[in-house]
Amino acid sequence: MVHLSQDRAPIMEALNKYRSMRVVPFDVPGHKRGRGNKELANFLGEQCLSVDVNSMKPLDNLSHPVSIIREAEELAADAFGAKHAFLMVNGTTSAVQAMVMTACKAGEKIILPRNVHRSAINALIISGAIPVYVNPGVNHELGIPLGMSVAEVEKAILENPDAKAILINNPTYYGICSNLEAITELAHRHQMLVLVDEAHGTHFYFGEDLPASAMSVGADMAAVSMHKSGGSLTQSSFLLINNDISEGYTRQIINLTQTTSGSYLLLSSLDISRKNLALHGKEVFEKVAKMAQYMRDEINRIGGYYAFSKELINADTVYDFDITKLSVHTLDVGLAGIEIYDILRDEYDIQIEFGDIGNILAYISVGDRQLDIERLVAALGEIKRRYAKDRSSIFEHEYITPQIIYTPQEAFYAPKQKLPISESAGYICSEFVMAYPPGIPILAPGERITKEILDYIAYSKEKGCFLTGTEDSKIEHINVLKEE
Incomplete structure (x- = not known):
């Protein structure tokens, strides 16, 4: 396999060239490089608006790329080890929906865990595919859903041999990983496609000593949120395909729902971020993993909180753990995760990713500074001192197995x-x-x-x-x- 030169960023290069040509715009967008909307230009910057342009021959077309976007796709595929990569500007939601709709037609079955993102179930509403849910494992102490048990997946396959695909959520929001390789091999033995929602797993492709990525174990499709841990702009993602998945058919499915006015701000951010990770991802995520581990150690020293990690691994429903995730169980300080989330934001001006009933998640990236890390750790210590309550006041909750009556x-x-x-x-x-x-x-x-x-x-x-x-x-x- 010939590897491409990952120091290229063809979309950025084409936009810079186009900007230098000083072309007179009689096309959309109507702000005309910012001149028609000064307030917006002042807010976002003239440089930003000067490359908020329409598809045209020198800049290719996202719906049917033949030049620079095509080259950016090929570079991304090379970086991720995929057969092909699609640049997605409707978020990973549209990538997940494209996976499901490529693999399954109306009335066909797909095996998936019930704790999927709403985008997967939305895809079933749109497509008419029929879900066969595999209930995830549960950690009763933390009250969180885990990964998919290989034995439970096999049971679902044997009971539904006509299913077309299996969707795996890997990693979960909390950093829990299933046995991706074993499930992929099992599905392929039964002629089923393997689709992986890797919204939170971009870094698996570039870091060392991290869980296996979808493409590395031979999965057929993966939806990757480049904007989460990969550094691109919000709403930009990749859809990766592998094996015998048809590039042309997948693009047709994508084009059913994706905008025909692809934003070059989002596209260039994907291109530049892919280049950065391909060249420097190993160092980037080594730093992120070290920061996350330092924070886990410091938070666990406070007492009451439990920042969990690889000790949860059980070779099945927790096959691996994403050490870049800072997931913290909060119930032993007598506070729901959402309460700590609100206190951090309202009283400490610290915005974390989310809080649920029993846990919080702080998203750690290369953009974090040591000062910020210390501030979060100190705030959690102070919150415990000021607000800790008896745990008995907390609603004990864990994953509820749903009763499925209709599709x-x-x-x-x-x-x-x-x-x-x-x-x-x-x-x-x-x-x-x-x-x-x-x-x-x-x-x-x-x-x-x-x-x-x-x-x-x-x-x-x-x-x-x-x-x-x-x-x-x-x-x-x-x-x-x-x-x-």
């Missing part, structure tokens, strides 16, 4: 009625309820609403979790299937 598409489009959420136990949900982040549904269309789930939703609201997904923005009412 997501059937339930979402079925005749429905609106009920007060407090009176909905026993009905079938026709919409989502989820805390965002992380965007993993508490309820998804087609699932039975239970008292246990309603108690969890009520507690989440009480503690200040940002709930989304229902037609009612206040989450006071919920749409359920209309009873005949």
Whole structure:
């Protein structure tokens, strides 16, 4: 295999050349390189707006790339070890949906864990594919879902030999990894495609001593959030394909939903960030891993908090752990993760990634400074001193296994009625309820609403979790299937 020169950034180079030509624009966007919107230009910078341009012959076209975008795709594929890479500007959500829709047509089955991001279940609503859920393992002490057990995946395969694909969420938001290689080999033995939601695993391709990446174990497709740990602009991602997946057909699927007005700000950020990681990723993520480990050690010294890591590995549902993740269990200080999230933001001006009922996640990257790290550690110590309570006041919760009655598409489009959420136990949900982040549904269309789930939703609201997904923005009412 011939490796390409990773010090190229063809989209950035073409934009610089185009800017130097001083072309008179009689095309869109209408701000005309910022001249038509001075306030925006002052806010974002004239240099930024000068490359917010339309697709044209010298700059290629994202929907059908033949020149510089095509070259950027080939460089990305080379960097990630894939057969081909697509530059995605509708976020990893669209990459996950493109994977599912490429692998499965309406009425075909896909095996997946229930603790997937809403984008995967949205893909089932759009496509009409039928989910076969594998319940993830659960860590009862932490109250978090884990990875997929190989034995549970095999059971699902044997019970559903007609399934077309398996979707694996790797790593989870908390850094938990499944046995990607074993599941991939198992699926391929049964002629099923392997799709990996690697939204939080960009660094697996470039760092050392990190969990296996999807492409390295022979998976067929992977959705990679370059904007998370890879340094590109928000909303920019890669979709990687491998093996016998058709590039042309996958692009057709992508073009069903992705914008025809691809932002060159997002595209160039993908191009530049890929170049940076290909050339310097090893050093970048070595530094990130060291920072995360230092913070784990310091936080665990405080007492009460538990910043977990590789000690969770059990060779099955926790096959590996992403040591760049700073996931911290908070219940032993008597505070829900979301409460600490709010205190950090409101009283210490520290914005972490998310807090749920029992945990917080601080996203660590090469952009962090030692001063910032010390500030977060000190704030957590002070929060414990000022706010710690008896753990008995905390709602003990862990992953709730859903009762699946209808497919997501059937339930979402079925005749429905609106009920007060407090009176909905026993009905079938026709919409989502989820805390965002992380965007993993508490309820998804087609699932039975239970008292246990309603108690969890009520507690989440009480503690200040940002709930989304229902037609009612206040989450006071919920749409359920209309009873005949």
